[in-house]
Amino acid sequence: MREYFKLTFFHLSHLIKSVLRKKSMQFTSSGISIYENKEVALLTQHAKEKVIVPVLNLALACRVKHVTGYDTDRLGTFTRDILRQDTQIEAARQKARIGMKLSGLSLGIASEGSFGADPFTGMLPWNVEMLTWIDDKHDIEIVAMSQGESNLAHILTNSWEEIELFAQQAGFPEHYLVVRPESENDTRILKGISDWDALKEAFVWAHNESQNNLIFVETDMRAHANPKRMQNIRLAAEELAKKISSTCPACNAPGYWIVEHLTGLPCQACGTATHEIRAEVYGCCKCMHRVTLERSGSTYANPGLCEYCNP
Ligand SMILES: [Zn+2]
Numbered sequence: 305m306r307e308y309f310k311l312t313f314f315h316l317s318h319l320i321k322s323v324l325r326k327k328s329m330q331f332t333s334s335g336i337s338i339y340e341n342k343e344v345a346l347l348t349q350h351a352k353e354k355v356i357v358p359v360l361n362l363a364l365a366c367r368v369k370h371v372t373g374y375d376t377d378r379l380g381t382f383t384r385d386i387l388r389q390d391t392q393i394e395a396a397r398q399k400a401r402i403g404m405k406l407s408g409l410s411l412g413i414a415s416e417g418s419f420g421a422d423p424f425t426g427m428l429p430w431n432v433e434m435l436t437w438i439d440d441k442h443d444i445e446i447v448a449m450s451q452g453e454s455n456l457a458h459i460l461t462n463s464w465e466e467i468e469l470f471a472q473q474a475g476f477p478e479h480y481l482v483v484r485p486e487s488e489n490d491t492r493i494l495k496g497i498s499d500w501d502a503l504k505e506a507f508v509w510a511h512n513e514s515q516n517n518l519i520f521v522e523t524d525m526r527a528h529a530n531p532k533r534m535q536n537i538r539l540a541a542e543e544l545a546k547k548i549s550s551t552c553p554a555c556n557a558p559g560y561w562i563v564e565h566l567t568g569l570p571c572q573a574c575g576t577a578t579h580e581i582r583a584e585v586y587g588c589c590k591c592m593h594r595v596t597l598e599r600s601g602s603t604y605a606n607p608g609l610c611e612y613c614n615p
Pocket residue numbers: 571572573574575576607610611612613614
C-alpha cells in the first residue's frame with residue numbers, strides 16, 4: 305500500500321515538473337509581453353503604419369518598424385489594374401513575409417483589405433480588414449479581423465453635376481476618388497484625387513480622352529485615401545493586440561482566443577436548443593489547451609428565435 309502511494313506521488317511530481325519545464329522552455333510570463341522591445345516588420349506603402357504602429361507598440365511594448373522598398377500594389381489593387389491572385393489572408397501573409405525578408409526580422413505584421421456586400425442584407429458596401437502577426441521564432445501566427453460599412457461606390461456618366469453629387473455622397477474630399485475615361489477598366493487612370501479643383505481637372509481630362517463621352521468615377525479604396533477604411537484597420541489592430549496579449553493558461557503562448565462558438569442556447573419557453581450561441585471555446589495556437597466558457601448574462605434564448613415556438 306505504502307509502495308503504491310510512493311509510486312503515484314513520484315509519478316505525479318514528475319508530471320508536474322515536466323509540465324513546468326515545458327512551460328518555462330517556451331514562454332515566460334514576466335514583463336508586459338514576450339514581445340517587449342522586439343522589432344516587428346510592417347510592410348506597407350499606404351500609410352497603414354499610422355494606425356497600426358501606435359496600437360501595437362502601446363499594447364505589447366514592441367517596436368513595429370515601417371518597412372518600405374517593395375511595391376505592395378504588385379500583389380493586387382482595388383482598381384482592377386492588377387488582380388489579387390491569392391485569398392485575402394494569403395495576400396496578408398505574403399506581405400508580412402516580404403517585410404520580414406527585407407528587414408531580416410523574425411517578427412512580421414501585414415494587413416489586407418477586401419470589399420463587397422454586407423453579409424446580413426447583401427445591400428450595403430462592406431469592408432473586411434485582416435491583419436496577420438507572424439512569429440517565426442515561436443512558430444506562431446495570430447490573425448485578427450475587423451469589418452464594417454464602407455463608402456465603396458462608382459458612377460459612369462457625362463454629367464459634372466452627377467459627379468459632384470456622387471463625390472459628396474462618397475465623403476469627398478476626405479475620401480479620395482479615382483477617374484477614368486470611357487469605362488471601369490480603361491487603363492488611362494487618375495488615382496488619389498483629393499480636392500475639388502483636381503476633380504474638375506480630372507473631369508475635363510477624362511471628357512477629352514473619352515470616345516464614348518462617358519467618365520467613370522469611383523472611390524479610392526487605398527488606406528491613405530479612405531479614412532473609413534483606415535478606421536477599420538485601426539480596429540483590426542486593436543483586436544490583434546488583444547489576442548496577442550491574451551496568453552494560454554497552460555503554456556503561456558500568446559494568441560489564446562476564441563476558436564469556436566457553440567450554439568444551442570435553450571429556448572426560454574420550451575427549452576429546445578436554438579441556433580443562438582451558448583458558449584465560446586477558447587484555444588491555444590501552440591498547445592492543445594481548450595476551455596469552454598458559457599456566455600454570461602444569457603441563459604435562455606428568446607422564443608422568437610426558437611424553431612419550435614416560432615417556426
Ligand atoms: Zn421554444
